[in-house]
Amino acid sequence: MAKPNIVQKNDLIQSAKACLVEKGIERFTLRAVAEMAGVTQGTVYYHFRTKEQLFLEVVKDICDRSWDDLTRTDDNFIQEAIASAKSRCSYDSFYHKLFLTLIVSGFHHEQIREQLGEILMKENRVLTDHLSRLWREESPVEGVSFETWGIMLNAIVDGLAIQALLSKDFPVEKTYEELEHFFKAMTAHTAGEEEKE
Amino acid sequence: MAKPNIVQKNDLIQSAKACLVEKGIERFTLRAVAEMAGVTQGTVYYHFRTKEQLFLEVVKDICDRSWDDLTRTDDNFIQEAIASAKSRCSYDSFYHKLFLTLIVSGFHHEQIREQLGEILMKENRVLTDHLSRLWREESPVEGVSFETWGIMLNAIVDGLAIQALLSKDFPVEKTYEELEHFFKAMTAHTAGEEEKE
Amino acid sequence: MAKPNIVQKNDLIQSAKACLVEKGIERFTLRAVAEMAGVTQGTVYYHFRTKEQLFLEVVKDICDRSWDDLTRTDDNFIQEAIASAKSRCSYDSFYHKLFLTLIVSGFHHEQIREQLGEILMKENRVLTDHLSRLWREESPVEGVSFETWGIMLNAIVDGLAIQALLSKDFPVEKTYEELEHFFKAMTAHTAGEEEKE
Amino acid sequence: MAKPNIVQKNDLIQSAKACLVEKGIERFTLRAVAEMAGVTQGTVYYHFRTKEQLFLEVVKDICDRSWDDLTRTDDNFIQEAIASAKSRCSYDSFYHKLFLTLIVSGFHHEQIREQLGEILMKENRVLTDHLSRLWREESPVEGVSFETWGIMLNAIVDGLAIQALLSKDFPVEKTYEELEHFFKAMTAHTAGEEEKE
DNA sequence: GATGAATGAGAATTCATTCAT
DNA sequence: AATGAATGAATTCTCATTCAT
Known part of the structure; x- marks a missing residue:
């Protein structure tokens, strides 16, 4: 229903994102x-x-999109989340450049900071829920709560993104492969323990 | 014995850091x-x-300081690294605000980007070395290389810092406690397996 | 019976006046x-x-309203004119703020300047006429023509308005009381002199 | 001692005045x-x-200059003040255009308004003092205080300036001649009354 | 070594005005 | 009659940079 020849606010928002990534906050x-x-x-x-x-x-806009992503439920959520994170983990990642740029600008703009904080916490919660379901309420490592697992997974994704953004040589493939491996091992571990019972 | 003008220069660099954190890149x-x-x-x-x-x-300046930190060797390196990371993980962390600000500015300044990338890779390597020594060359999870363990630990530290920076409610204490717990469990695991042999 | 669009037009003119007073020419x-x-x-x-x-x-619009005021005749015109002037003489006088604002804008707009000038001259003439009638064609001070008396009275009203606009402490009451007193004294003076004859 | 080639703040202030008069607030x-x-x-x-x-x-700057003018004392102060006012009373009066422009801008700028108000009140006081001295503490019209005489004289000067600014035909010469005449008559009146004693 | 006056390019922002609907 | 999207020129303001002293 968008009228032709009338520039939509949304177009401007998308342009703004592109500018932010292409030129950086300063320019x-x-x-x-x-x-x-x-x-x-x-x-x-x-x-x-x-x-x-x-x-x-x-x-x-970023937050709304993120929200939409998080609210779709799926049995393979964790696996897909990792796959999705991997696909966005690169030296030129538009997504992470934008995200980090906004985070940094948030340091001096409380409203932005809060909104981004909320999204991250929401991500933590969703990851926590799915891990807890995947592992049938039993943490693979005693003393590490599901909440912390969720936080960790989320932290890893962001931390890896930073490393990939800063180094052309960062081994994205290998790292994500082993990360998946790690989570499978943890899953097997909980499954194994249950079998013993 | 530093010449006065070198002292001045250094003052300016420290002021610059403070400005960068206080006002942000834009200002x-x-x-x-x-x-x-x-x-x-x-x-x-x-x-x-x-x-x-x-x-x-x-x-x-940042990189030099970081370098100095990394080159001191210590038996409890990993534990101390985590403790140090925890101490810098807060809503107002000067260190991480500065670091992220520089990272973001690095997106449009190759020289900065490379220098920061090198430091991160160096951190990865040092962590890898110490973990490998701590775990006597045996990874606690099969299929996860020491290199990846180093990368992960580093990623977690940065990822948690981001979360803490964005949310006043982020549970720094609990998360770091459980993170230490996790690494101790991994250490016990490798030690245990060795005992079996 | 005014057409709706004329009503609208008038609304806009009144809004414009309010804006002019509230925000000033610049805004x-x-x-x-x-x-x-x-x-x-x-x-x-x-x-x-x-x-x-x-x-x-x-x-x-201002001029038309002013014109209407001036054309009503009255035996007590002078006294009423002074009373009216007094009532508009205050720190927040909408009327004088607007009038002075227009005068100043007239400095660079000949048409406005002329219109405002005409109104002032008309006021002078009307005051002159009424004073001359009040004083039965005999000036209370020899050598001061009726024309000048009219000009003076008008000047005083504007000059006092400026003072009141600029100072919260300006003694409006006292000043106008004594101004009336002065004119009564002048009136008594002419009456007295006539009696002597 | 002003250094050549260094634009002095004062030059800019004088240019600003000229601009204000030439172009008006809006431009x-x-x-x-x-x-x-x-x-x-x-x-x-x-x-x-x-x-x-x-x-x-x-x-x-305006206020400082005004202040300087007011603090010089002189036996013929009143006469000279009127002469000075007359000389500045014209269709093109730089002084009054500037003054009125500032007054109007003061309506939306409290600091300006206060400063201009103070100057006017100071003028009133100085005029009051000199009139009281000239007339040996006896008001020529009973019931009109010296304070009010001072206020009136000041108001007249401003009010006449407005009329002159708005009308090319305004009879500056005649009006000021008769104004002087009026004050002389008042002076004679007080002197006369004293003689009677 | 250090200063402060000056610059000029470019930024955000405002606003009268136009025009299709 | 009225609207709202769009424009473009002008305005205030910022800032890295230069330079004479």
């Missing part, structure tokens, strides 16, 4: 966003009253 | 650095020919 | 006028082809 | 000020951090 100018979207600066200001507002709407 | 201006150091803008230019040069020296 | 924007009137910018353009046109109609 | 831009002073916009910002700051310093 993220509304002029660049406008040019990328093929409109004038005035148009950007018509839709977003300030640069900050546009920024916020970019974050909101 | 990281040479004027702010000068003010914080109690000198004029001209003085900054006397020591660093451009803003970029100052930036690079900040990165170099 | 007198058509957007603000539109918002205050509860319409969109486009609507303002439907009624007035340019910002200048709206401005001119505001001036015209 | 009073820092670019125009810079051009008039023969420097770049950056220079203006080096000396005054904001447009508002420049504005304030213009007001301060």
Whole structure:
């Protein structure tokens, strides 16, 4: 139903993301966003009253998309989550460049920081739930709660992304293969223990 | 015996770090650095020919310090590394705010990116070495190489830092306790298996 | 029986006046006028082809109202004029804020300047006439013509308004009381002199 | 001692005044000020951090000059004050255009408003003092205090200025001649009354 | 070594105005 | 009659950088 010839706010938000990744925070100018979207600066200001507002709407967009991803349920959730993380783990990862850029900008913008924090916590919770289901409520390592497993898995994904972003030589394939292996081993371990009973 | 102007230069670098953390990349201006150091803008230019040069020296400073930390050897290296990581894991962590800020700025500055990448890889290697020594060359989980264990541990530290930076409620204590527990369990596991032999 | 669009036009003019007083010339924007009137910018353009046109109609409106005030005749005109002036003489006087704002804008807009000048001259003439009638064609001070008396009275009213606008402590009551006293004394003086003859 | 080739703040303030009068508040831009002073916009910002700051310093300058004028004492103060007022009373009066422009801008800037208010009150007081001395503490019209005489005289000067600014035909000469006449008559009146004693 | 005045390029932002609907 | 999207020119303001002293 989008009218032709009318620049949609959404187009501008997508352009803003691209600019943010292409140019970085420092050179993220509304002029660049406008040019990328093929409109004038005035148009950007018509839709977003300030640069900050546009920024916020970019974050909101990211969070909404993330939310949608998290709410689909699936039996192979953990495996798929790892596969998805792997696919986004690279030297040029648009996703992680954007995410880290927003995190850093969040250090000086409480609203952004909170929103990103909420998404991360939500991810933690969803991972925790799925791991707990996968492992039938029994942690493979005594003294390590499911909550912590969820937090760890999430942390690993972000930590690996950073390493991949910073080093062209980072062994994405090998690392993710062994990460999957590790989780399978943990799963086998819990299954094995149950069998013993 | 450091010459006075070297002292000055170092002051400026420390001021630059503080500015970077306090104001963020966007508002990281040479004027702010000068003010914080109690000198004029001209003085900054006397020591660093451009803003970029100052930036690079900040990165170099970070890397040098990191290097120093890594080259001290110690029997309890892993435990101490985790303890140190925990102590820097908070909502207001100067260290991680600075580190992430530099990482993000590295996305558009190859030289910075490479230097930070090298440090991370060096960390991976050192962790790998120490884990391999701790576990007497036997990985606690079959199919997971020591290299990957090192990478993972490093990733976890960064990933947890991000979570702590974004959420006031992040359970730093509990998570690190259980992380230590996990590594102890892994250590016990390898020790146990060896005993069996 | 006024047509609806004439009502609208008038609403816009009143909103424009309010904006002018509330925000001042510098921030007198058509957007603000539109918002205050509860319409969109486009609507303002439907009624007035340019910002200048709206401005001119505001001036015209002021002048028309002023004209109406002046043309009512009354035996106590002078006394009532002073009373009316006093009532509009305050730190927050909408009337004088608007009037002075328009005067200042008139410095760079000949048409406005002329219209405002004409109103002032008309006021002078009306005051002159009434004083001359009140004083039976005999000036209370030899060598001071009725024309000058009219000009003076008008000048005093504006000059006092400025003082009241700029100082919260300006003694409006006392000053106007003594001003009335002064004119009564002048009136008594002329009456007295006539009696002597 | 002013260094050559270094644009003095004061030059900029004088340029600002000229711009304000030439272009009016609406078109009073820092670019125009810079051009008039023969420097770049950056220079203006080096000396005054904001447009508002420049504005304030213009007001301060006006007030300081006014203050200096008022503090010189003189036996013929009143006569000279009237002569001075007359000389500044014209259709093109730089002084009054500037003063009124600042007054109007003061409606939305408390600091400016206060400063201008203080100057006016100071003028009132000085006029009051001199009139009281001139008339040997006896008001020429009973019931009209010296304070009110001072206020009135000041109001008349401003009010006449407005009339002159708005009408090319305003009879400056005649009006001021009769105004002087009036004050002389009042003076004679008090002197006469004393003689009677 | 250090300073402060000055610059100029470019940033965010505002706003009168146009126009298709 | 009225709207709202879009424009573009102008404005305030920032900042890295230069340079004479």
